[in-house]
Amino acid sequence: MRRKMVAGNWKMNGTASSLTELGNLAYSCKSAKAEVLICPPATLLYRAANVCTDSKVEVGAQDCHSATYGAHTGDLSAEMLHDAGATAVILGHSERRADHGETDQVVRAKAKTAITAGLTAIICVGETLADREAGKTLAVVGAQLASSLPDDTRGTTVVVAYEPVWAIGTGKVPTVEQIAEVHNDLRASLVKRFGGETANAIRLLYGGSVKASNAKEIFAVAQVDGALVGGASLKAADFAPIVAALDAST
Numbered sequence: 155m156r157r158k159m160v161a162g163n164w165k166m167n168g169t170a171s172s173l174t175e176l177g178n179l180a181y182s183c184k185s186a187k188a189e190v191l192i193c194p195p196a197t198l199l200y201r202a203a204n205v206c207t208d209s210k211v212e213v214g215a216q217d218c219h220s221a222t223y224g225a226h227t228g229d230l231s232a233e234m235l236h237d238a239g240a241t242a243v244i245l246g247h248s249e250r251r252a253d254h255g256e257t258d259q260v261v262r263a264k265a266k267t268a269i270t271a272g273l274t275a276i277i278c279v280g281e282t283l284a285d286r287e288a289g290k291t292l293a294v295v296g297a298q299l300a301s302s303l304p305d306d307t308r309g310t311t312v313v314v315a316y317e318p319v320w321a322i323g324t325g326k327v328p329t330v331e332q333i334a335e336v337h338n339d340l341r342a343s344l345v346k347r348f349g350g351e352t353a354n355a356i357r358l359l360y361g362g363s364v365k366a367s368n369a370k371e372i373f374a375v376a377q378v379d380g381a382l383v384g385g386a387s388l389k390a391a392d393f394a395p396i397v398a399a400l401d402a403s404t
């Protein structure tokens with residue numbers, strides 16, 4: 155049985171004052187059954203981890219370098235993030251693929267390093283609107299999955315987040331049938347590649363304009379094990395009901 159998960163991605167938002175929201179969230183989630191993760195900017199990781207000590211909320215990072223150390227000015231290694239208190243890292247988010255030219259091969263290298271450092275790698279895949287309109291959704295997402303996941307993946311070391319690029323921050327959400335189609339295809343691809351035992355332990359999150367008002371119907375989709383949430387993760391009052399909806403779906 156896969157443990158449900160809801161991860162909040164603060165993206166490039168948040169300063170020290172935002173830690174109050176994190177404290178509020180930790181309080182609101184004190185009885186959460188699902189794994190709850192907040193990924194603040196790296197500047198807040200250490201303090202966020204301290205705020206969440208002895209709570210049900212874990213903290214994660216939004217990216218790491220593929221190397222373990224060295225001359226990479228401005229970058230952070232997976233080991234450093236782990237050292238700061240992170241338990242997971244988001245990799246290959248479409249914003250990083252677009253803003254920083256990250257390829258599937260780069261994402262795969264980062265995932266390997268993250269897993270070695272003891273972090274859960276949350277690997278993002280998703281089609282653009284042009285891909286979807288051209289009928290290429292499953293081909294594009296399948297290719298990203300195949301090339302971004304390392305071969306030595308174990309069920310609990312990676313999480314896959316399906317995030318249609320056109321749904322991120324837009325308020326547009328795929329139909330539950332569209333989400334189901336992609337998640338079923340992702341699960342089938344994982345089973346084919348890794349075998350049932352490993353594949354069925356990998357959690358599949360949906361991301362893209364998830365909010366309290368649509369969480370229940372998204373979480374009712376069979377292969378959806380939780381969500382990767384952007385905008386609605388910034389305020390405890392918005393995020394806690396999503397966690398509650400996920401708990402209610404289990």
Ligand SMILES: O=C[C@H](O)COP(=O)(O)O
Pocket residue numbers: 163247317321322323324325361362363364382383384385386
């Ligand atoms: O990482 C989170 C996703 O990009 C979703 O963002 P959003 O919930 O603001 O659409």
